Amino acid sequence: MMRCGYGLVALPGTDARLFSPEPSFLRLPRTVHPVRIKFGSFKIRAKIGEARKEVSFYDMLGISEKGTLPEIKQAYKQLARKYHPDVSPPDRVEEYTERFIRVQEAYETLSDPRRKALYDKDLALGLHLAFSARRRYQFDEDLEDQSEWRNRWQSQLSELKRRNMSRDAGGNMSWGARMRRQREELSKQV
Amino acid sequence: MALCACSFPAIVSCCAAASEPQKSTPFASHLLGGSDLGFHPLLKLNQVKKRSGGVYASLSEGAEYYSSRPPTPLLDTINYPIHMKNLSVKELKQLADELRSDVIFNVSKTGGHLGSSLGVVELTVALHYVFNAPRDKILWDVGHQSYPHKILTGRRDKMHTMRQTNGLAGFTKRAESEYDCFGTGHSSTTISAGLGMAVGRDLKGERNNVVAVIGDGAMTAGQAYEAMNNAGYLDSDMIVILNDNKQVSLPTANLDGPIPPVGALSSALSRLQSNRPLRELREVAKGVTKQIGGPMHELAAKVDEYARGMISGSGSTLFEELGLYYIGPVDGHNIDDLVSILKEVKTTKTTGPVLIHVVTEKGRGYPYAERADDKYHGVVKFDPATGKQFKGSSVTQSYTTYFAEALIAEAEADKNIVAIHAAMGGGTGLNLFLRRFPERCFDVGIAEQHAVTFAAGLACEGLKPFCAIYSSFMQRAYDQVVHDVDLQKLPVRFAMDRAGLVGADGPTHCGAFDVTFMACLPNMVVMAPSDEAELFHMVATAAAIDDRPSCFRYPRGNGIGVQLPPGNKGVPLEIGKGRVLIEGERVALLGYGSAVQSCLAAASLLESHGLKLTVVDARFCKPLDHSLIRELAKSHEVLITVEEGSIGGFGSHVAQFLALDGLLDGKVKWRPVVLPDRYIDHGSPADQLAEAGLTPSHIAATVFNVLGQKREALGIMSSRN
Numbered sequence: 001m002m003r004c005g006y007g008l009v010a011l012p013g014t015d016a017r018l019f020s021p022e023p024s025f026l027r028l029p030r031t032v033h034p035v036r037i038k039f040g041s042f043k044i045r046a047k048i049g050e051a052r053k054e055v056s057f058y059d060m061l062g063i064s065e066k067g068t069l070p071e072i073k074q075a076y077k078q079l080a081r082k083y084h085p086d087v088s089p090p091d092r093v094e095e096y097t098e099r100f101i102r103v104q105e106a107y108e109t110l111s112d113p114r115r116k117a118l119y120d121k122d123l124a125l126g127l128h129l130a131f132s133a134r135r136r137y138q139f140d141e142d143l144e145d146q147s148e149w150r151n152r153w154q155s156q157l158s159e160l161k162r163r164n165m166s167r168d169a170g171g172n173m174s175w176g177a178r179m180r181r182q183r184e185e186l187s188k189q190v
Numbered sequence: 191m192a193l194c195a196c197s198f199p200a201i202v203s204c205c206a207a208a209s210e211p212q213k214s215t216p217f218a219s220h221l222l223g224g225s226d227l228g229f230h231p232l233l234k235l236n237q238v239k240k241r242s243g244g245v246y247a248s249l250s251e252g253a254e255y256y257s258s259r260p261p262t263p264l265l266d267t268i269n270y271p272i273h274m275k276n277l278s279v280k281e282l283k284q285l286a287d288e289l290r291s292d293v294i295f296n297v298s299k300t301g302g303h304l305g306s307s308l309g310v311v312e313l314t315v316a317l318h319y320v321f322n323a324p325r326d327k328i329l330w331d332v333g334h335q336s337y338p339h340k341i342l343t344g345r346r347d348k349m350h351t352m353r354q355t356n357g358l359a360g361f362t363k364r365a366e367s368e369y370d371c372f373g374t375g376h377s378s379t380t381i382s383a384g385l386g387m388a389v390g391r392d393l394k395g396e397r398n399n400v401v402a403v404i405g406d407g408a409m410t411a412g413q414a415y416e417a418m419n420n421a422g423y424l425d426s427d428m429i430v431i432l433n434d435n436k437q438v439s440l441p442t443a444n445l446d447g448p449i450p451p452v453g454a455l456s457s458a459l460s461r462l463q464s465n466r467p468l469r470e471l472r473e474v475a476k477g478v479t480k481q482i483g484g485p486m487h488e489l490a491a492k493v494d495e496y497a498r499g500m501i502s503g504s505g506s507t508l509f510e511e512l513g514l515y516y517i518g519p520v521d522g523h524n525i526d527d528l529v530s531i532l533k534e535v536k537t538t539k540t541t542g543p544v545l546i547h548v549v550t551e552k553g554r555g556y557p558y559a560e561r562a563d564d565k566y567h568g569v570v571k572f573d574p575a576t577g578k579q580f581k582g583s584s585v586t587q588s589y590t591t592y593f594a595e596a597l598i599a600e601a602e603a604d605k606n607i608v609a610i611h612a613a614m615g616g617g618t619g620l621n622l623f624l625r626r627f628p629e630r631c632f633d634v635g636i637a638e639q640h641a642v643t644f645a646a647g648l649a650c651e652g653l654k655p656f657c658a659i660y661s662s663f664m665q666r667a668y669d670q671v672v673h674d675v676d677l678q679k680l681p682v683r684f685a686m687d688r689a690g691l692v693g694a695d696g697p698t699h700c701g702a703f704d705v706t707f708m709a710c711l712p713n714m715v716v717m718a719p720s721d722e723a724e725l726f727h728m729v730a731t732a733a734a735i736d737d738r739p740s741c742f743r744y745p746r747g748n749g750i751g752v753q754l755p756p757g758n759k760g761v762p763l764e765i766g767k768g769r770v771l772i773e774g775e776r777v778a779l780l781g782y783g784s785a786v787q788s789c790l791a792a793a794s795l796l797e798s799h800g801l802k803l804t805v806v807d808a809r810f811c812k813p814l815d816h817s818l819i820r821e822l823a824k825s826h827e828v829l830i831t832v833e834e835g836s837i838g839g840f841g842s843h844v845a846q847f848l849a850l851d852g853l854l855d856g857k858v859k860w861r862p863v864v865l866p867d868r869y870i871d872h873g874s875p876a877d878q879l880a881e882a883g884l885t886p887s888h889i890a891a892t893v894f895n896v897l898g899q900k901r902e903a904l905g906i907m908s909s910r911n
Contacts, residue, residue, distance in 0.1 A: 146524075149518075149519055149520065149521060150527065152518075153517050153518055153527075153531060156516070156518075157517065157534045157535075160515060160517070160535070160538055161538055163515075164538050164539055174423070174424065174425035175424045175425060176392065176425030176426040176542060177425055177540070179392035179393070180392070180427075182395070183392070183397075
């Protein structure tokens with residue numbers, strides 16, 4: 001049986017050298033992709049990209065990495081109130097607005113447990129791609145899912161077509177196969 | 191541009207502004223004002239933004255959806271699926287959007303099931319585009335997601351009558367349209383029915399397609415596996431679409447938040463969805479195949495299949511083992527994908543049974559539904575712009591709530607009391623019990639049969655299980671009640687909600703037969719409360735009956751307003767004893783359950799005609815209060831038994847006793863008032879009662895008729911409003 005997880009077992013009659021070594025399949029599912037731009041937000045991302053600082057989300061919010069959700073929320077609320085353009089001093093609107101946006105981004109990522117988990121993992125690996133990669137955690141994952149799903153069902157469909165060729169051949173005596181053969185014969189006679 | 195990053199409430203103004211050329215002030219001041227409605231991830235914003243093409247009504251400030259119906263130019267041209275055949279995929283997307291808004295606006299006027307319908311809009315459009323209903327059979331499991339289907343199949347102009355008297359049914363119904371090929375309402379039946387239709391087609395030598403759409407919740411029922419097992423064996427061509435939205439129980443939330451899916455199957459399906467296939471592995475396997483080549487075709491095919499089995503994850507092999515070809519997961523909101531897959535499968539000649547795993551989001555496209563914990567599964571009339579439902583206010587609460595409170599009070603006193611339900615935490619009120627006793631409440635998924643035998647097992651260990659299952663769903667578990675509970679005399683308590691007529695849900699959910707099928711069992715104690723205080727007492731009585739099974743039934747609706755026992759703790763009643771409510775003469779009305787209230791109303795109607803009736807609340811159908819019935823038979827001319835149940839129930843048991851006791855040989859006349867021998871269609875509760883002949887006027891007229899006063903009987907009937 002070949003169903004032994006992700007390892008490969010040599011089939012009788014095949015050359016084991018044909019199988020690539022295991023580790024190459026176990027690379028991290030998420031590699032650094034080029035930033036994918038979503039329409040409608042290009043301008044804002046260009047804006048942020050200009051002033052990219054390598055500050056982690058936690059530093060941004062001023063909390064420790066072990067912060068709980070209420071702490072994160074509180075920190076965010078405080079900073080949002082401080083940096084909101086409406087309440088910021090008129091000469092520093094631009095700067096405060098940018099901070100506001102980044103604080104918001106930090107909160108968005110850290111308040112969603114799924115995205116926080118991903119972010120924490122990347123942070124631990126030293127990959128801090130905070131703002132430009134914000135979209136990554138959301139859209140890229142979805143898009144990646146999408147394209148993987150698409151590939152999967154496309155191959156399933158082609159497999160279905162292939163199977164179709166040999167399905168009702170001589171050996172298959174299922175009820176359905178018998179009825180289909182009968183129907184074919186009847187339609188040929190007509 | 192900067193506006194798009196804003197995820198504060200009133201996204202709407204962001205969108206509206208974003209479409210205009212750059213504004214100088216990035217933020218409008220009203221954005222921060224008002225209550226903090228919580229965070230809307232950017233994804234939602236883009237979803238709302240995605241609406242390109244087509245004319246849209248404007249969004250009002252503060253609202254997240256249209257307040258008046260947007261124009262639906264494309265949908266207006268579609269009356270039947272055949273009108274869709276010439277559309278391009280782009281137009282299909284527009285059609286889906288218009289269909290979605292149509293569903294929302296229709297349900298906002300009538301109430302009904304919203305979330306599930308919204309989740310399958312794209313799927314419905316794709317199915318009707320690719321397949322040719324009604325020749326191709328499309329079956330909708332449970333049927334509450336069939337609103338888009340009904341709109342596309344000639345019933346759009348009747349959508350305003352949804353779930354109302356003489357209007358459209360809330361589920362698929364064969365008598366309503368030829369496009370509804372199978373009537374549903376209870377879950378998990380479509381694969382079985384679909385297989386039957388496929389086999390019938392094969393026997394007749396025809397060539398149409400059969401598609402059964404079933405949800406992941408309905409997949410927790412055994413019948414789905416029975417059907418798939420048989421389908422795999424027979425190998426007849428059919429398509430099963432598994433609509434997976436990760437919502438397995440109803441409501442999809444309990445009081446404190448969304449319910450995590452119940453059961454091992456859900457996690458298997460999740461693994462399927464999230465499994466990251468090692469595509470490279472497949473490429474290698476392909477490479478292997480090529481290398482082998484030549485005479486090793488079969489072996490190569492096997493390699494392919496094994497590799498695919500590995501890539502698809504362990505979950506799909508479940509369906510594969512049952513004999514269904516698994517395809518998926520597929521994004522259920524992407525019409526492109528759906529159409530291409532369905533077309534491929536349709537054109538493949540000999541597929542055998544195929545299962546397409548489609549992933550959807552319940553409530554999709556309506557921001558309030560997407561965010562709500564219960565995804566707006568079942569709603570009353572609401573305002574589309576704000577999502578606020580117009581829930582009526584009532585002085586009393588529902589019987590469901592009273593039952594839950596009574597059970598909690600009993601469970602506080604007795605730690606052996608546990609509660610079981612079958613994916614109906616909200617409907618049975620056991621979500622309240624769950625919150626109070628999280629370790630003692632069991633949701634088994636849509637598996638009533640298992641629930642009953644599971645309860646029997648618990649009873650064997652000395653626990654006191656309360657099985658809360660709707661009267662109509664109890665039908666699914668009847669053999670387990672007879673064989674596993676009653677035969678062995680295990681003390682399982684059955685709390686049957688929705689007994690009698692149920693209003694808008696119609697005959698599929700009507701609990702007409704429970705008195706009949708419970709009271710004929712030798713060891714069962716059968717009782718019914720006439721008001722909410724009695725319900726509290728009967729819960730206590732059931733908790734006290736520890737040597738045999740017992741059951742009690744109560745209707746849908748609110749209490750009548752009697753005083754509740756202190757501390758919500760009822761007092762156990764004396765078993766087999768009824769109570770006399772009004773002492774009168776000549777005519778006695780012996781009511782069972784909620785019908786007692788109708789009897790009281792009938793008695794007051796007749797008082798003005800100079801008749802003082804005796805009204806009795808029987809309380810117990812089994813064991814009957816023999817001495818009370820004897821007393822009534824001996825001292826009255828007429829004895830009328832009234833119940834909201836079918837023939838063979840309370841009235842029949844009374845008649846049996848009267849006959850055996852020789853009481854029918856005397857002068858008393860016995861008449862039964864029961865539900866008529868036909869199914870009562872959906873409608874308002876008042877309309878249904880009138881249709882069934884169980885209103886107080888009907889009872890009063892019956893009294894007059896028996897007394898020989900036909901004229902007065904006619905008078906009562908014609909003067910009722």
